[in-house]
Amino acid sequence: MSPRRAAALRGGEQSLREHLIATAERLIRERGTAGLTVRLIAREAGVADGVLYNHFADKEELLACALRARVRAVESGLGDLPGAGTATVEENLRAYIVYGMRLHAGILPAFAGLVGQPAVLARFADPGGGGGRPGGDWRDRLLAYLRDERELGRLAPDARIEAAARMIVGVCHEAVTSTFVHGYARPAQPPGDDEVGDLVAAVLDGIAPGRRPGRRPGRRPDRQ
Structure with missing residues (x-):
């Protein structure tokens, strides 16, 4: 599926990068991170496997972004301190x-x-990446x-x-x-x-x- 068609299916509300992060975050919420592959994320997002590498340096970067999204999603439901x-x-x-x-x-x-995936955790914890x-x-x-x-x-x-x-x-x-x-x-x-x-x-x-x-x-x- 082309990026243009993927965006059309989402009503144009997200960029393809945001769509991939949201898809990965949903999979993490539903399945956890163990065994989460690029192929599965791409399939759930409705794009070809290689499309992910047009928007992320590697799988680790995508997962780190999805983890940040997951943390923000949890925090958003907890109210104010x-x-x-x-x-x-x-x-x-x-x-x-x-x-x-x-x-x-x-x-x-x-x-x-x-x-067993320290590279993902390192990307998540990188202050320059917003983690x-x-x-x-x-x-x-x-x-x-x-x-x-x-x-x-x-x-x-x-x-x-x-x-x-x-x-x-x-x-x-x-x-x-x-x-x-x-x-x-x-x-x-x-x-x-x-x-x-x-x-x-x-x-x-x-x-x-x-x-x-x-x-x-x-x-x-x-x-x-």
Whole structure:
């Protein structure tokens, strides 16, 4: 099928490059990335195999673009994240944690099949290509949120926000990746209220009796 005819079938709303990315993103959503071939993408897009190489340097570039599209698609369905100074810190941290868990549950299946394809992951993570680590924007926004709350005085001035962010990110990763590491057939489950509440309490209150949040014996506080 010629590029002109492919565009006509789509009503002219997308360029052929965008159509190929959208097709690959749909296949990743439906089938994952394992075994995804140029031939399959071309067939689903309604073009000849060689057409892909008129728009992408190689299969890795196309898959990296499709992964970015997949991440954006998942993020678009998660709603907005709260800003510093709104609601309470506890309520806002709950929102960030739920968002992070749902984000990773949505995008991890796309990356699970790429363990043996480092070239695709490298293309995805290339800053010049508009990529980044999976969920990186959420992690950066969480860290910025904690910094802003500290500046507003709603967190202790010596609060160890880097450590708090790593704790939250780690829990979100663990809750999702465990379903794949242990070979569970069911998808990752959304976090329960008690689970989220316990994590928020651990972050805000600490776990040692009588210790001020954000301080460790013998260590200087973070200087952000």
